[in-house]
Amino acid sequence: MLSEEQLIEKCIQKDRKAQKILFERYSGFLLGVSMRYARNVPEAEDILQDAMVKIYQHIEDYSHRGSFTGWMKAVVVNTAINHFHREKKHAWHLDIENVNETDVEGNLPENCAFTREELLGVIRSLPAGYRLIFNLYAIEGYKHREIAALLGIDVNTSKSQYSRARSWIRTRLEKLARVARRTDKP
Amino acid sequence: MNGSNDIEKLFREQFEGYRAEPSPGFWPKLSRKLQWQEFLRFGWDRFNVYYAGAALVAAGVALGIMLTGGMETETETTTRDSVRINGPAEKQETSPQTREEPVLFEHLPESSRVSVQEPTTGEWMDVPEVTPEKTTETPSDTPRRQEPVETLQEEGEEVFDVPEAERKDLDMLPPVADYHITPLHGCAPLAVMCVNLSQYADSCTWYFGDGGISHHENPSYLFDEPGIYPVSLRVMNEAGESVLARDTVKVYPRPEAAFEISPENPDLPGEPVFFYNYSRNAASYLWHFGDGHTSDAFEPLHKYDQAGGYDILLVAYSEAGCVDSALVTDAFGVSDCSIVFPNAFRPDPGGPTGGYYNPNDPSNTVFHPVCRGVDEYRLRIFNRTGALVFESDRVEIGWDGYINGTPARQDVYVWKARGTCINGKSFVKHGNLTLIWDRQ
Numbered sequence: 215m216l217s218e219e220q221l222i223e224k225c226i227q228k229d230r231k232a233q234k235i236l237f238e239r240y241s242g243f244l245l246g247v248s249m250r251y252a253r254n255v256p257e258a259e260d261i262l263q264d265a266m267v268k269i270y271q272h273i274e275d276y277s278h279r280g281s282f283t284g285w286m287k288a289v290v291v292n293t294a295i296n297h298f299h300r301e302k303k304h305a306w307h308l309d310i311e312n313v314n315e316t317d318v319e320g321n322l323p324e325n326c327a328f329t330r331e332e333l334l335g336v337i338r339s340l341p342a343g344y345r346l347i348f349n350l351y352a353i354e355g356y357k358h359r360e361i362a363a364l365l366g367i368d369v370n371t372s373k374s375q376y377s378r379a380r381s382w383i384r385t386r387l388e389k390l391a392r393v394a395r396r397t398d399k400p
Numbered sequence: 401m402n403g404s405n406d407i408e409k410l411f412r413e414q415f416e417g418y419r420a421e422p423s424p425g426f427w428p429k430l431s432r433k434l435q436w437q438e439f440l441r442f443g444w445d446r447f448n449v450y451y452a453g454a455a456l457v458a459a460g461v462a463l464g465i466m467l468t469g470g471m472e473t474e475t476e477t478t479t480r481d482s483v484r485i486n487g488p489a490e491k492q493e494t495s496p497q498t499r500e501e502p503v504l505f506e507h508l509p510e511s512s513r514v515s516v517q518e519p520t521t522g523e524w525m526d527v528p529e530v531t532p533e534k535t536t537e538t539p540s541d542t543p544r545r546q547e548p549v550e551t552l553q554e555e556g557e558e559v560f561d562v563p564e565a566e567r568k569d570l571d572m573l574p575p576v577a578d579y580h581i582t583p584l585h586g587c588a589p590l591a592v593m594c595v596n597l598s599q600y601a602d603s604c605t606w607y608f609g610d611g612g613i614s615h616h617e618n619p620s621y622l623f624d625e626p627g628i629y630p631v632s633l634r635v636m637n638e639a640g641e642s643v644l645a646r647d648t649v650k651v652y653p654r655p656e657a658a659f660e661i662s663p664e665n666p667d668l669p670g671e672p673v674f675f676y677n678y679s680r681n682a683a684s685y686l687w688h689f690g691d692g693h694t695s696d697a698f699e700p701l702h703k704y705d706q707a708g709g710y711d712i713l714l715v716a717y718s719e720a721g722c723v724d725s726a727l728v729t730d731a732f733g734v735s736d737c738s739i740v741f742p743n744a745f746r747p748d749p750g751g752p753t754g755g756y757y758n759p760n761d762p763s764n765t766v767f768h769p770v771c772r773g774v775d776e777y778r779l780r781i782f783n784r785t786g787a788l789v790f791e792s793d794r795v796e797i798g799w800d801g802y803i804n805g806t807p808a809r810q811d812v813y814v815w816k817a818r819g820t821c822i823n824g825k826s827f828v829k830h831g832n833l834t835l836i837w838d839r840q
Contacts, residue, residue, distance in 0.1 A: 227613070228438065229611070229612060229613055230431070230434075230610075230611025230612065231610070231611055231612040233431075233434065234427065234431070237427055237430065238427075241422050241426070241427075242419035242420060242421055242422070243417075243418075243419050245419070245420040245421070245422050246415070246417075246418035246419045246420045247418075249418070249420050250415060250418075255420075255423070258420075259422060259423065259426060262422065262426075263426070263429065263430050263433065266430055267430070267433055267434065267437060270434055271437065271441075328410065328414075330414045330415070330418065333410070333411060333414050333415075337411075352407065352408040352411055352412065353408075353411055353412055353415055380407055383407055384407060387407070
């Protein structure tokens, strides 16, 4: 069992076997990240593939400050952002039926355990731009300022898009909870 | 704001350690892409597009020279005298020598230096072409043309004052690669020990033929995929390098033993049991049925003399002698779970019995399931109006056909049973039953 250090060292030497070990060890975690940014599994795998190529090519740039997984995750996130820029055309598209929804404040339904698949489904139902900002802000923990710089948009745009994404998600979760309550009753 | 925090927390918690498995074809695709990228990237130590380009150019140049060969020799002879002044003529003398015996350094230090520094072909060919122009056109030359002549002169200077220290390097013997690997063949995953027997080497690189490399002197290496792998060892010191690619390691595929038992819950003893063989890459088999009997058939049929749980082992051998086995523990034993209810019974007219029964008693006076491996259990029986007439949470106690001591009506009843098995599975079953009184 190679340690992380040895593995990185061997990957710098472009050892094919080490590359495979690295892939086997981390691809699950990294695909888990890219899944949140993609509409579906093939898209998530596309992002992961691009990110893995970058990781293998630039592994010597990893500075050993911060965790290695954190570094790889950042590569995946950046790749997802690039991917989004490429597909920007449809980024802010919204179904007409959802346009009038306003941000309803209020708590989430109580005692409602959502499964990860349900949450993933909700994330995937978001328009690409919302999905990106929600992921970056809510899960990755980037600041609006950083997101604005990453995406080349205004800070206020980031904030307003985030709030709309949140409202969208809340509506979806409430709908899910209603369905769950109905089906749970015998 | 509370609501939004909830959302963030919810998502963050769910996706913190989220892992998703990539599809099976993902790595081969990525691997191909990486190989292509590697090919495009420049590097001294491996074949890539630059080398491929250089080889093409060299081939082109060589071809060009071959075609125009006759013409060039003419110009060469006419300008030979002036060439001598610049020095490359010396080089021409030494060139054949260095090509024939590049590893002998005892004599003529200049030749060895030149050969080490400029191993590329084509450079030699260029020299005579360049120098005539130089002599005819005098100092105001194009920089591109001048360049090779300058480098040659530099080398010439270096050659004359080789310091003593460097002389030692030149006396150094070139390395001789040699190695020994054990074993040279075996079943996957195969671990091999490599022993480096090279002489005069400073550093070494092992290439294992499956993409793996090692810089250790005596590495042990694990081939985890079957195949034939050429192993080569490259050793270096300052006098040069030597590559030996002699042995190939054969890694045989390991068979995969797998089988299925049919039926899964046979009525033992008596009912014959058939074994489906799903093994792969195997040539012969040995079955251990767990009752002391064995068989070497591909798909045997076996009769057990006793009921009970058996450990069934299948050993599969490949032609190369690789082995794999598959084991099913406690087959037909209590870890299986089954529960079956009858649909009619005839209670004992003699009075309530309390519901205790003997499973092997064929009299059918108590309504009870035939079951195996049941842990928790709850049976309820309702009459046609939906009123509960009997309840039991013990498998050993069934319904004797009496309600509070009085005989129940001859009628159809509905039962519902739920519970869990020892193996953790849960079950819910329901059905109806007909209660029949003896009319004598």
